[in-house]
Amino acid sequence: RFLPHWLNRALQDLPDAEAYCVALRLAGLLPPIPTRPISSDKHARAKRIVSTKRTHARQAGIPVHASFTFDELSRAGKFVDRCPYSGHLLDWGKPKVHGGSRDSPSFDRIEASSAYSCEGVQVVAIVTNVMKGSLCMRRLLGALCFLQTDAFVGSHVPAAARPAHRRQQVQTLAAMASELPRSLAFVFRPARLGG
Incomplete structure (x- = not known):
């Protein structure tokens, strides 16, 4: 299939259904996955990851707040065993490849334009951070839903590949639909409690 560059980059390491669930969690429409x-x-x-991030951020001209230290981040519970959005167990061992693998821990600045600070970061899997980038999650969710439509298939998937794409599309739609009840229950839960 032929996708716009921003969408192709966001989906390079995740199947559509998994990316959809990650985007729902990032947008606050599903609860995060529990971590320890x-x-x-x-x-x-x-400690090495924090030190490396401080150095690279400064080299890139990104401000680093004094609170962005191992001790402060540790006290705040930022170092977790899994990504709260993708559920991938984070590999806190030695990096296997330069730049990390999809399950390597990565500091996500909650506001992309902000400084690195204890309050302004969370630890996620690299695959989640790459997908998030500085994208609007609602735009990404809309694009993921559009990928499952006949209009997209007719205009972007070569005719010879359509049967295989349709089989994948059915599986993806089923996985996406299975998340809707949990998503709606999570979103409307505060309204029910308040009313």
């Missing part, structure tokens, strides 16, 4: 703090044997790696 990392064990103390992973602290040395976490």
